[in-house]
Amino acid sequence: TIPVGIINLGTSENKLCFDLLQKRLMRPDMLQIEPAFLQYPDWKGHSFLREEVAKFLSHYCRSPKPLKPKNVVVMNGCGSLFSALAATLCDPEDAILIPSPFYGVITEDVGLYSSVKLHHVPLYSQVPTGSDVRPFQLTVEKLENSLKEAKKEGLNIKALILLNPHNPLGEVYSSEEMISFLEFAKMHKLHVIVDEIYMLSVFNETDTFHSVLSLDGLPDPQRTHIMWGVSKDFAMAGMRVGMVYSENRDLVQALDQLGCFHGVPGPTQYQMAQLLRDRDWLNSEFLPENRRRLREAHSFMTEELKKLDIPFLHRSAGFFIWADLSKYLSEKTFAEELSLWRCFLKHKVLLSCGQAFSCVSPGWFRIIFTDQLHKLKLGLSIAHFHFSSCILVVSPMEWDKM
Amino acid sequence: MRLHQGILQEGYNQYHANKHDEHSNPHGIINLGTSENKLCFDLLQKRLMRPDMLHIEPAFLQYPDWKGHSFLREEVSKFLSDYCRSPKPLKPENVVVMNGCGSLFSALAATLCDPEAKFTIFHNVTLPYYSEFHVALQLYFYLYIIVLVQPTGSDVRPFQLTVEKLENSLKEAKKEGLNIKALILLNPHNPLGEVYSSEELISFLQFAKMHKLHVIVDEIYMLSVFNEADTFRSVLSLDGLPDPQRTHVMWGVSKDFAMAGMRVGMVYSENRDLVQALDQLGCFHGVPGPTQYLMAQLLRDRDWLNSEFLPENRHRLREAHSFMIEELKKLDIPFLHRSAGFFIWADLSKYLKEKTFAEELSLWRCFLKHKVLLSCGQAFSCVSPGWFRIIFTDRLHKLQLGLTITLIHISVPVFL
Numbered sequence: 001t002i003p004v005g006i007i008n009l010g011t012s013e014n015k016l017c018f019d020l021l022q023k024r025l026m027r028p029d030m031l032q033i034e035p036a037f038l039q040y041p042d043w044k045g046h047s048f049l050r051e052e053v054a055k056f057l058s059h060y061c062r063s064p065k066p067l068k069p070k071n072v073v074v075m076n077g078c079g080s081l082f083s084a085l086a087a088t089l090c091d092p093e094d095a096i097l098i099p100s101p102f103y104g105v106i107t108e109d110v111g112l113y114s115s116v117k118l119h120h121v122p123l124y125s126q127v128p129t130g131s132d133v134r135p136f137q138l139t140v141e142k143l144e145n146s147l148k149e150a151k152k153e154g155l156n157i158k159a160l161i162l163l164n165p166h167n168p169l170g171e172v173y174s175s176e177e178m179i180s181f182l183e184f185a186k187m188h189k190l191h192v193i194v195d196e197i198y199m200l201s202v203f204n205e206t207d208t209f210h211s212v213l214s215l216d217g218l219p220d221p222q223r224t225h226i227m228w229g230v231s232k233d234f235a236m237a238g239m240r241v242g243m244v245y246s247e248n249r250d251l252v253q254a255l256d257q258l259g260c261f262h263g264v265p266g267p268t269q270y271q272m273a274q275l276l277r278d279r280d281w282l283n284s285e286f287l288p289e290n291r292r293r294l295r296e297a298h299s300f301m302t303e304e305l306k307k308l309d310i311p312f313l314h315r316s317a318g319f320f321i322w323a324d325l326s327k328y329l330s331e332k333t334f335a336e337e338l339s340l341w342r343c344f345l346k347h348k349v350l351l352s353c354g355q356a357f358s359c360v361s362p363g364w365f366r367i368i369f370t371d372q373l374h375k376l377k378l379g380l381s382i383a384h385f386h387f388s389s390c391i392l393v394v395s396p397m398e399w400d401k402m
Numbered sequence: 403m404r405l406h407q408g409i410l411q412e413g414y415n416q417y418h419a420n421k422h423d424e425h426s427n428p429h430g431i432i433n434l435g436t437s438e439n440k441l442c443f444d445l446l447q448k449r450l451m452r453p454d455m456l457h458i459e460p461a462f463l464q465y466p467d468w469k470g471h472s473f474l475r476e477e478v479s480k481f482l483s484d485y486c487r488s489p490k491p492l493k494p495e496n497v498v499v500m501n502g503c504g505s506l507f508s509a510l511a512a513t514l515c516d517p518e519a520k521f522t523i524f525h526n527v528t529l530p531y532y533s534e535f536h537v538a539l540q541l542y543f544y545l546y547i548i549v550l551v552q553p554t555g556s557d558v559r560p561f562q563l564t565v566e567k568l569e570n571s572l573k574e575a576k577k578e579g580l581n582i583k584a585l586i587l588l589n590p591h592n593p594l595g596e597v598y599s600s601e602e603l604i605s606f607l608q609f610a611k612m613h614k615l616h617v618i619v620d621e622i623y624m625l626s627v628f629n630e631a632d633t634f635r636s637v638l639s640l641d642g643l644p645d646p647q648r649t650h651v652m653w654g655v656s657k658d659f660a661m662a663g664m665r666v667g668m669v670y671s672e673n674r675d676l677v678q679a680l681d682q683l684g685c686f687h688g689v690p691g692p693t694q695y696l697m698a699q700l701l702r703d704r705d706w707l708n709s710e711f712l713p714e715n716r717h718r719l720r721e722a723h724s725f726m727i728e729e730l731k732k733l734d735i736p737f738l739h740r741s742a743g744f745f746i747w748a749d750l751s752k753y754l755k756e757k758t759f760a761e762e763l764s765l766w767r768c769f770l771k772h773k774v775l776l777s778c779g780q781a782f783s784c785v786s787p788g789w790f791r792i793i794f795t796d797r798l799h800k801l802q803l804g805l806t807i808t809l810i811h812i813s814v815p816v817f818l
């Protein structure tokens with residue numbers, strides 16, 4: 001069957017759990033209206049929500065001590081948080097270090113309003129000789145080199161962004177790795193934004209995710225700011241709710257100033273508080289079933305990729321597989337990668353190509369697996385069908401003319 | 403980090419930390435400073451608790467069109483066509499929905515002004531003007547807002563806006579080398595409560611057209627006009643705008659629907675490039691899917707709007723306004739007689755030792771110390787010290803309490 005609409009295997013959203021979510025969100029406790037919900041709020045978020053967020057993160061991040069509500073700021077999504085953090089931590093034209101490949105929209109998030117640049121720390125697919133043990137490995141040495149380079153170019157590096165679990169790699173960093181990155185930042189007095197938005201979307205039992213909030217004391221608490229949101233882990237990107245946790249009082253106060261542009265509706269804040277405190281639903285119904293469906297969809301996708309002999313990173317977090325489609329490129333260039341991407345799109349399959357993530361090696365694609373199996377099958381069969389035809393530099397129509 | 407503390411922000415934060423409640427916090431701060439309508443909670447709660455308000459579809463939980471879901475943009479265009487009395491039906495494709503009018507101002511500033519120019523100015527000629535977002539805008543941009551300064555002889559009413567003043571201000575700004583890109587008009591006006599006539603509006607729009615300025619017309623109080631004689635005219639009701647590509651009309655639910663906490667605002671513009679540019683920033687100003695659905699339900703519920711909410715809301719506004727002006731008359735406090743919005747623009751300068759902004763701020767702080775939050779003129783860039791914006795859209799007993807406290811503290815000399 002040829003789809004009429006486009007099959008989206010490019011946008012990172014979890015469409016596997018709508019049934020569970022609809023059931024929970026239609027319960028009567030989701031509809032409540034109090035005067036405060038309809039009035040101008042505290043722009044850091046209603047205190048009842050900040051309290052639930054603090055308790056929730058204390059629990060799921062396994063913090064050694066209870067986290068404090070006053071260190072929480074809630075905004076309408078993590079994109080807004082990146083924008084506001086960039087505006088408050090940096091001046092226009094300042095730069096933030098970020099390992100690449102990385103979720104490309106962050107460039108716009110910090111750039112559009114705040115005019116802050118990203119300076120990439122390139123990670124490579126080949127495992128070179130030396131200290132790397134896996135492809136695209138992030139090390140302190142690479143961070144140091146990038147920082148030196150940036151300073152030579154006259155850039156003013158103010159911060160570092162870490163994504164854990166990682167998008168698009170699906171990487172889950174160990175505590176030791178995270179501590180080494182934080183120590184690096186501390187040494188150079190850089191702020192660190194740790195985006196843990198996929199922290200509950202780790203679906204392999206052996207992979208243990210460690211939040212930086214679980215560490216026994218951060219190296220530099222005044223400069224470490226942890227982000228989470230409901231878009232991924234609660235599969236509700238349309239709710240527009242994200243939060244940041246920071247012990248830095250000045251930062252919290254500064255974010256308050258920008259909060260008026262990123263407010264969350266009162267009734268929505270109430271619903272979120274209800275969800276966050278519903279440990280029964282989370283622990284017995286939603287999280288285990290969600291993880292099971294993630295695992296199942298991931299297995300299906302990895303099996304298909306194996307059948308097609310497509311190399312990919314074996315990871316177990318997030319909604320995507322980072323796959324190497326370079327064998328389908330006539331030449332291993334970004335122009336060819338873009339052609340291949342366009343070819344898929346022409347045939348109604350949306351994927352995300354590596355250059356959208358500033359990957360330095362052409363040919364990598366991020367393939368989303370968090371949709372119903374029949375959609376994945378359809379998307380893959382179309383992609384496969386066109387793999388061979390897409391690599392033709394000359395299209396059949398032009399061939400006829402020759 | 404840049405830390406700006408606007409006066410309005412300071413009072414707002416103190417209020418949120420210590421809100422008056424007759425039962426749980428009788429010594430908290432009474433808020434007669436923030437412009438929100440607290441008169442209709444009963445009506446709103448009743449409507450918002452109806453079963454049709456809770457609905458979940460897959461699209462509501464997924465990343466949306468950042469201009470707003472099409473079902474909502476359709477309802478917005480029908481709603482505005484109706485209540486703004488547009489000669490032709492308005493088009494959904496010209497609507498952009500964001501999480502509040504502050505966000506719309508921010509996004510419009512970013513899209514209409516040259517990103518390279520560090521000091522690109524919004525020429526806001528409505529003096530005084532609502533400045534809560536001004537401080538915040540300066541964090542996202544290097545934006546400065548100019549306000550009109552001088553009253554002229556031809557004025558027939560206080561704080562009157564005329565094309566002559568616009569022209570003078572523009573000339574002055576150009577002499578200073580400023581790059582004026584746009585004009586902001588607030589109609590009905592905050593804090594003056596002014597409602598401009600069609601002729602006045604057309605003259606302002608013609609002025610803007612002549613100088614190729616964009617115009618942002620903020621009509622957020624359009625349904626909060628409570629005097630029968632005052633007829634509000636939306637620019638969308640005009641038979642053809644002078645410069646449709648540069649005229650952008652804003653509305654939102656914060657004031658007219660008394661739900662500032664919902665965070666929903668919209669802009670209507672025929673300029674396709676602008677709509678596309680706003681789409682780029684929409685990801686920072688998204689409204690939750692379920693909220694968009696709820697709003698669409700409200701906007702299409704003409705029965706509830708026309709039979710229940712709007713008439714009763716207007717009645718309560720009128721009543722609260724009457725009460726407040728009677729009290730001000732008893733105290734011999736001069737004020738502007740207007741009939742739109744939630745506030746009265748009152749002249750408390752007789753209570754200042756000296757007619758200076760320092761004294762005005764002292765008076766403001768004195769009120770706040772005694773748990774009444776008002777808004778003083780300098781927060782609105784008013785050029786004459788002593789003016790205060792007093793909110794009346796709260797229940798009578800709160801207004802009474804607030805006024806009593808205020809009276810006690812203004813009849814004794816104000817000490818620093």
